[in-house]
Amino acid sequence: MGREVSESCVDSLLTEMVSSYCDRFYANKPELAARRIEAIGFQVGHQLSERYTMERPRFSDNLEAIKFICKDFWSELFKKQIDNLKTNHKGTFVLQDNRFRWLARMSIDPSSEDGDLSQDNSAPVTENKAAQATSMHLYFPCGIIRGALSNLGIPCAVSADISSLPACSFVVRIKA
Amino acid sequence: MQFFGGSEISPSPPAPTASGNNAHMIYVFNRNGVCLLYREWNRPLHTLNQQQDHKLMFGLLFSLKSLTAKMDPTSAEKGNLGVPQLPGQGCSFHSFRTNTYKLSFMESPSGIKIILVTHPRTGDLRESLKYIYNLYVEYVVKNPIYTPGTPIRCELFNTTLDQYARSIA
Numbered sequence: 001m002g003r004e005v006s007e008s009c010v011d012s013l014l015t016e017m018v019s020s021y022c023d024r025f026y027a028n029k030p031e032l033a034a035r036r037i038e039a040i041g042f043q044v045g046h047q048l049s050e051r052y053t054m055e056r057p058r059f060s061d062n063l064e065a066i067k068f069i070c071k072d073f074w075s076e077l078f079k080k081q082i083d084n085l086k087t088n089h090k091g092t093f094v095l096q097d098n099r100f101r102w103l104a105r106m107s108i109d110p111s112s113e114d115g116d117l118s119q120d121n122s123a124p125v126t127e128n129k130a131a132q133a134t135s136m137h138l139y140f141p142c143g144i145i146r147g148a149l150s151n152l153g154i155p156c157a158v159s160a161d162i163s164s165l166p167a168c169s170f171v172v173r174i175k176a
Numbered sequence: 177m178q179f180f181g182g183s184e185i186s187p188s189p190p191a192p193t194a195s196g197n198n199a200h201m202i203y204v205f206n207r208n209g210v211c212l213l214y215r216e217w218n219r220p221l222h223t224l225n226q227q228q229d230h231k232l233m234f235g236l237l238f239s240l241k242s243l244t245a246k247m248d249p250t251s252a253e254k255g256n257l258g259v260p261q262l263p264g265q266g267c268s269f270h271s272f273r274t275n276t277y278k279l280s281f282m283e284s285p286s287g288i289k290i291i292l293v294t295h296p297r298t299g300d301l302r303e304s305l306k307y308i309y310n311l312y313v314e315y316v317v318k319n320p321i322y323t324p325g326t327p328i329r330c331e332l333f334n335t336t337l338d339q340y341a342r343s344i345a
Binding site: 008012015019106133 | 329332
């Protein structure tokens, strides 16, 4: 698969996409922006999975498909595999990436310098805003995973967990 | 003279030849004179308030660059006042030294000025300044949350910079 594109271009494009949807198209409506971004991810994942499974036989079960996402699919997208895969054997999988490429350069304001807010309230407020800003950038990869799995015949719901940057986990819940 | 390098953070940091805290402070300005970053590691004397200090520094460098270009005995062309040039093109000033400190300066083609004040016996810091510029590109420009033109508040950049400053010869 010949053609290549600069990674900086892709990073900048994704940053601008999130910022356009959050600040301009759906300003003050983060849920709508999130759904739109996730829908874009869905389309992208759908097409990418078509491309990367071209020469493979059909997957025998859900676990095989998830393993494909963790190994080959993730390598094509992020040049590395998922570091840790956990399952409860009842349709929930947790994919953990210890250094998610699209979050590797994200860092938040180290100190809130608002003297106006009272000491008790300022810390959770800034943490909340930072967490929200970060989570906006994760809707796109969640959509990609959902789109890829749905193209393989596995309808599911995907969410992200960012308790420890730059590691992040994607929780996949397969619909019965 | 090629300005941009290749891979992750490039060029790789120049090998440290001496140990210890040689770097005193760093300023980063953008094209419009906004001070994007000021960090100090060792500055016993503060004479002006922050705003005046930044304005003074920016004004000084603007004038110095213009003066050095006009006094250049080797070139006949006038050049454009205030326009950033590719490093190595035209006449560019890169450091001055007093008996107590050395000030090193670098301006990128996009107008980002990096000023590093260090110990007087420090060698040529052009490679170090280029490395710091690469850190800026990687951790600030590519940070999805950063808005260009605003003061830098990125923890990753600050930590990496502090770590690197400690290793400057």
